[in-house]
Amino acid sequence: MESFREFSLWVLAFCLVFQLGYGFYLPGSYPHKYGVGDELSVKVNSLTSIDTEMPFSYYSLPFCKPEGGVKDSAENLGELLMGDRIENSPYKFKMYTNESEIFLCQVDKLSDEQFKILTKRIDEMYQVNLILDNLPAIRFTKKDEYFLRWTGYPVGIKIQDVYYLFNHLKFNVLVHKYEEPNVARVMGTGDAAEMIPPVGKEGSDKPGYMVVGFEVIPCSIMHNADSVKNLKMYGKYPSPVKCDPATVGMPIKEGQPVAFTYEVTFEESDIKWPSRWDAYLKMEGAKVHWFSILNSLMVITFLAGIVLVIFLRTVRRDLTRYEELDKEAQAQMNEELSGWKLVVGDVFRAPSNPALLCIMVGDGVQILGMAVVTILFAALGFMSPASRGTLITGMIFFYLILGIAAGYVAVRLWRTIGCGDQKGWASVAFKAACFFPGIAFFILTILNFLLWGSHSTGAIPFSLYVILLLLWFCISVPLSLVGGYFGARAPHLEYPVRTNQIPREIPQQRYPSWLLVLGAGTLPFGTLFIELFFIMSSIWMGRVYYVFGFLFIVLILLVVVCAEVSLVLTYMHLCVEDWKWWWKSFFASGSVAIYIFLYSINYLVFDLKSLSGPVSATLYLGYSLLMVLAIMFTTGTVGFLSSFWFVYYLFSSVKSIYYNTLIVEVGDEFPYFIKFKQHEYERPSFIEKKYCSFLSERRRLKRGEEMAGGSFATDSVAKERAQQYKGRVTLYVIITCIVAATGGSLFGYDIGISGGVTSMDDFLQKFFPDVYKQKMHAHENNYCKFNSQALAAFTSSLYIAGLVASLIASPVTRKYGRRMSIICGGMSFLIGSALNAAAANLVMLIIGRIMLGVGIGFGNQAVPLYLSEMAPTHLRGGLNMMFQVATTFGIFTANMVNYGTQNIKPWGWRLSLGLAAVPALLMTGGGICLPDTPNSLVNRGLTEKARKLLEKIRGTDDVDAEFQDMVDASELASSIKHPFRNILEKRYRPELVMAIFMPTFQILTGINSILFYAPVLFQTMGFGRAASLYSSALTGGVLASSTFISIATVDRLGRRPLLISGGIQMITCQVIVAIILGVKFGDNRELSKGFSILVVVVICLFVLAFGWSWGPLGWTVPSEIFPLEIRSAGQSITVSVNLLFTFIIAQAFLSLLCSFKFGIFLFFAGWITIMTLFVSVFLPETKGIPIEEMTFMWRRHWFWKRVLPAAA
Template structure:
């Protein structure tokens, strides 16, 4: 409740800022791998490739140690735990030492510029929180580079996020201040160009510029403090008149290059290409590094006649006065528009490793801690209930049962009540067992992907300086963990079928296609809407083909491999026999599904505060980089889901309801319902300016995709924990 109160306070304080939140674009990171080869060495960022190579190098060492360990185990089983401990300690130390000399973030190395070197600004897609549909920068009548528009190499994550990075005509000279630089004069606006400009201004679209991998940032003063935004608006509407920002004032913060830079010491990989190693010609040449990129947009009325005959980068004949508090360039049909800019360089004390601090600074850390404290209180409460179940109820009954002689046990069996009465039905196969196994397998895959991705992000492997790495990493880990999905699904299938291997290929194949198939249908439908709107958020057809190839060539085979090992692994033996005739379930006082649906409120209370910040990052263009908090919340969510499902399973068994399989899954999986309801609430009250049915459909479609993944992950946690609990409960005593 304390955390909820703090969130309400922040919500009210930020309500006015939300009206201007469209000005804030996501400071997305940059990537170095080429997307043209679509192979391992160019498809995934280098930090993932480096980790894979580390694991491959460790495989022979692990294999040798396992052989030596197992040979000693045969002679002395008392040393088993010691050998295993030694093995994993060695693996951990190998990973630590091998990663110690090779760790650096892709795209995060410094670039040294000498005085007078060219600095080229790049442009990203136009973005707006009013529509959530990005568009190409050159879809508007802006100046184009002299050599033509060229696309920047992009990775999979960038393309899926809708980023389209292209070159621009904005050119600077390192540490050379310039003013009144003429860029170009666009011909008279046609009716279509005039209409599209007005539409983009009404929809509050932002222009996103990038210099040396840093997004352009601007500051606005509100009362006594400054607000920071990334990008700048296309224009502004005042009293039914549309004004265009056609003059930009840039301020580039630079820091003198330091010889002791880590990248120079390493002198390997991409850093070696960007920084001349010691001893090479030019390595001692003084230079600077870009540590900040600020922009101030202005609307300036230029004399069209003076711009005639001017070429790009010529000095404008008249001095350009940039006053951000006034606007003077109204747009009209048939009117030409001249674009100019100026740039100043400022030496800063900000060092290169700290240049992203201005983008990643997040307030509200206390709210995150209150959220964690609130979750710990819920966990403690549920843990107390579980402890009571084990110590006072289950253990007491089992201890009393074991102390009786055989005649007394037989008499007690006749007087059994509660959970002991369903001993002959508790492991009866549920309805649609194959579907349950498939959903559990997919849930393990999704949960594993989330844990590993967030952990890597918290450790710094997914730097904001590497644009698209987070999405690429999620896809990479999801495909690799197809082995776990196939193994869990098939082994559960064999357990429910009492060891029968028949049909395991079908189960593994369905596990490989169930969630990806649903996701493919949802995303394809949304992609048609984006295609129809000519948005850069639409996935290109070539990328669609690549995703399908990755699915069928990597994910599906790995899932089948996992299913093969699951079919060969021994199935889990039930501790009790199942009766031929199902036991009649007594009539309940209240619908059991009502209790199952209500159970989702506790897991939702664990994550709803963090969910607010995540939703604001995705849909409001705010920055989210507190993955350490997110990882803690994820662990707490897993614990709460397990406890909630375990308690509800025990309650159902106590009222002689042996149909616990699906109920244990949806007891924790029902949190997805509350997340979807929260998403609708967020759409109505926070994104109330969302423009048009297409944007709302996109939002709801992505939300549906998200809650489906959450339902599978949380439901799997509840089901597996309940399965372990029931197996432990009935294996502790034999009831005939």
């Protein structure tokens, strides 16, 4: 497990370093470029106040309404929960056109109710919030020599018991000139924005402008009611009084008419569009944050010193002394033991209310995971304030998805406490899914009734309430049950010591233990109280908080401090012979929530002095209580898990009468360390079986030596063993392999569909307007039309997610079987396809791509293994290639879908992405119906079930030889506890080299990039949009059909001939395409029709060669060469390397195309030459050799027999 973590970290580090060179900003919206005179529309948000913390609708006050009525803007889940209600307004501007004295409307007479509501909102200091081009309006006030920045402007002001209304607004719009010629413009703002390409030369000479600032100055002006009563909206009103914020002139009285006017000026600014949010996000006092971190580091260092002393001076000293004693002195010492060593028989006694503890720990893991992922995404810029509500939406999404972690941890802990008893696991998982959310819904319901009674927009609408309940019970609860199922299937953690039947009496303590537990929370509180002030100010004072990098560091430090505090207190309790440490370890770190709640009350009393009314105070305390409960669950979980690890480690190290260690070593390569209880002296049959298995293998090796005269006669020995395998190809095997192979269609469909979608104008306009603009340029470099790092990030995010998921899938596949990984992959892909089809912004699109990547990682890891293990030896190559058949069929289907949806405006791309749910449903449903493989069943101890399944799929009862090889391989595999570490050993060097180089070379053929960007590539060469997609569909069809050539020949001709001949054909095709493009296709020219057709034909020949060689065999060869003990780890490395290089090529392909031009094809041709030579030199033939006998093949190879260690 340790080497697995190290491998994962190195892979992630490499990807992050690579990605740093291609950084991009995801602000939540793309730059809108307006021409002079284009219309700008201002939107209004809810009225807000730090005095009541209850938002209200803008039109709840007697303000002017727009012509055509009030219309709501589309809002996401987070915006609705935050109380935002974004609506249109009557304020309209014309780009770079100054206007003054514009009349809006007049309220003839203020009614008594309108007068009261206006004065009340002024007393409660409500602010009006306006939005232009997604920028909130800000105003500046001067205090002494400092300028203060405020978001929005007040409804009015009260001076000497007289209320004045701000009825005139002076707007100042900052714009940045965009002088690039032939610029595409945006008509409208926000959701209604539409890209309009330039027409003619006239439009290309006019500059475009981007809004980079939005300032407002409110004024109170008394207008002559008679002068304006006949004016229409947007009419000119020459007011004799000018806007002066220092004077007020519009007092509010009952029955008095009120006229509303505004003026606007435009000012050119040097601020660029990516920097326009700096004025809102700028936070002073970075030194304060660093001081907070330094303070936390000091606390951590202090506690780490204590922990170090405990381990080195106390625990280690006692253990060392204990190990050095002989038996007689050991028995004498057992009578004189004191401190923590006396509770050895009680330390793992089940706590009171174990189910509740398991549920709270599971919920804590879910909340902690949600916090870490959300803050990390926010720190990376994926949740910018420019995208309102994305932070809350992201928190809810991650919380729902991590329900699987809550169920898994809760049930796994429940089984550990119950010594492996699975009874009641479903109840524990269900309660874990309902406990904290149930508390949260109860509190929110009470608060919501208060908001409903006040008619606040902060009240959650009933429809949204229903949606939240559906999300809870349709996503979180099922995922928690799935996690619980995995936890119930996982092997429970066995305690290192036995528990006595009679509980030991706990000595009376001098001080109550709960006093120490309560005091422990002060140290974690000290690490976060400074950052807590800024967070509280952001929530309750309306200040922007955007230093998520600091917050992430503080969160990590808080986790470390909680772990150390709980660990130290647990050790102190054990030293005074108090073995009831379970709940105390939880509350020792969880007690920080008490201090946070007390701080919240302090903040209410001393910082929120203006907070008025019992309703506002109740809202504040209710939300604070919900926050501290979440913190208690999180910190308590961290403390408990660290203490559990410490106690387990501590008592695992004790050498007492309970344990002896037996070490059996067979040769230099097969050591086995078996622990068993001294009072259970039974014959170690497992060791005997291992020894017999090893001797059997050594005899077979020696027999090979005799037959070959000193060298390993791999082919004869292995094939002789293969002939002992009885059976035939049954219909059952064919059906199961076909169903399992549908997992390949996930990868194929995504490759094809994403490439087609990225050539659709509607898709580019919404998510990649810069790419669309480049397409519209008349003189753009042909090779650089689609060069966009955001577009590359859209592509690459899937492969990074798949890479990480494939590493996670290895232990899942090994412990729970290939079938379970197939189901997980299908479910994740299903979620990703739904998110992509419903994507409202680039962030949501990329999150969907990440979920697709997780599905592909699990599927690509499990499906090839499943096919290899289900297939008979003599047809393993052909049946394994069904994975590639499904992949190519997915590509072909995707191309046909793109061809059909390209003319469905403007949502054809949504249909293309959404139909990815079809292969996901096939894979998920198929996974549920499929049996697991015999190898996997044997590996998990289900030998009887495995034999029955093997007899069924082979169609005979005579499966002794094959089944015995499975059992031998499984017993050897069960002794391998760290497959990722063992795979690095010298004896597995050939397999590891192939697992790395075969998928690397498969990607370096350039096939994935060519297929993904085929529509783009054909558009670049001058094909029309429909023709380019049709050409892409043609290549997909060729790829699908070519795979059947490989299926028909691979088990007759072998792997090597297909790989070598396919490589030669691909080299030839790449060179021909490079020559045609280099001679006939320049930077600003199009190919003639004849040469374009020739390029398509040659590319089809290239795809044909790939389809019967490196396409299927790049997956088949690695999946069949690994022995069972490292098979899942080896397949994970294969998939990870494949996705890693797919990521690199996808990230760099457009840039390489732009830089290398036609040389990109020579670049790939060079790599194909290298890989063809590599196969001819280093890859032996695997045709007809059983999986369990692959070891002998390497020992006969001329090169690898020199690398491998000598056999014992």
